[in-house]
Amino acid sequence: MTTLNLIAIRDGENNGGFYSPAKEKASIRGPYQHRFHIFWRLRRIAKLKFFLLVFCALCGVVLFSSRISSSFGWNVHSPSSAFSPSRGGYTVLMNTWKRNSLLKQSVAHYASCRGTDAIHVVWSESDRPSDSLKTYLRKKVMAKSRAALKPNFKFDVNEEDNLNNRFKPIKDLRTDAIFSVDDDVIVPCDALDFAFTTWQTAPSSMVGFVPRMHWLSEKKDTHASYYYGGWWSVWWTGSYSMVLSKAAFFHRKYLDMYTNQMPASIRDYVTRERNCEDIAMSLLVANATAAPPIWVKGKIHEIGSYGISSLQDHSSKRHKCLNDFVSLYGNIPLVSTNVKAVDARNEWFW
Incomplete structure (x- = not known):
């Protein structure tokens, strides 16, 4: 039942x-x-x-x-017009270090961007790039480029391993604009094109995708100590004073100023510590312009699984670099801002 x-x-x-x-x-x-x-x-x-x-x-x-x-x-739909021969494009200056698989991905990607006039790979390894690697990358550049005038491709080979190598002057450049990038960073072409257009409005400034901040941590008498703030500091405060050279535009004149005019003590510091060449470049540009950089809002993709920034004591080293450089300058040339460049076509509300 x-x-x-x-x-x-x-x-x-x-x-x-x-x-x-x-x-x-x-x-x-x-x-x-x-x-x-x-x-x-x-x-x-x-x-x-x-x-x-x-x-x-x-x-x-x-x-x-x-x-x-x-x-x-x-x-x-005007960004493509920014790359007519009369206006020129930009040179991709890519720093690499023993990551050929990442290098191949990055070179192929940036070759496909319409504004790329040339790609220079900064090579500082003890072994020179192999002929097979050179041939592969040249073919990839030719195959991926969508421009009528194919980008120049070249390895800038250095005899010693030194982070200052990434900012050495380059002969026979056809562009004023330099896009400095690491081999493990991919910036979509449309975002890169917009950043280049933004740089053209302020060619003496650094224009980039990775903002950083500094602020006064303490001041005793005439001695001031500064704190280096990462992305969360930028997000929390809504302001920044640097854009890192791992993904940034700047004028080619700063390559010469970094190598030949910036105090040699700063380059020696970078050589010794193997760090902070990007902070040194930010200070150099700020000192020359007395103006803030420009942060471009855009998604970037880091395709590598590790790097200097992943080390445990990375933040403390960055704090020390900033304060040591400020003492060498005798002042703090960085200028803070809360302005960022946004491509309104990709925003729902603006």
Whole structure:
């Protein structure tokens, strides 16, 4: 008897069928239930039509605005025009170190960006790049480039391992713009193009994707101590005073200034500590311009699994570098700002 209660109740008076409470409830409702079902379906169809009308209206607004903008001389797809031969492009200056697989990925990617006029790989390993690696990368550049004038590709081979090598002057450059990047950093081409356009509005500034901050930690008499803040400091305070050269544009004149005009004591420091060449470059540009850098909002992808920044004492070394450089300068040339460049075409609200 109890097992029947788990499934259904046997009804001997109704042709030996099974009695179902749910079926009885539905039969009692009769035609009213059917009417409710029809109403519910009509309501769904009405909602669907409403959303389709809204979608069509939005598409119409976008189409109308694009036609209006073109009629007034505006072109919302103009970044490609920034790379006409008369305006030039940029030179990708890529620092690498014993990561040929990452180097191959990065070179292939930046060769596909329309603004790339040349790619220079800063090579500081004891063994020179192999002929097979050179041949592979040259073929990859030719295959990936979408420009009529293919980018120049070259290894800048150095005799010693030194982080200062990444900022040595380069002969026969065809561009004023240098895009300094690490071999494990990928910046999408559209974001790179926008950053280049931003740099063209302020070619003496550093324009980059990785902001950092400094602030006064303590001051005793004439001695001041500064704190180097990473990404979370930028996010928390909403301000920054540096953009790192692992992904940044700057004018080629700063290569000469870094190598030949910046105090030799700073280059010696970088050589000895094997760190902080990016802070040194930020200080150099800030000292020359008395202006802040420009942070470009954009996603970048780090394809490597490790680096200097992953070391345990990385932050403490950066604090020390900053304060040692400031003491060599005699002041703090960095200028803080809370302004960033954003491509409004990629924003829903602006």
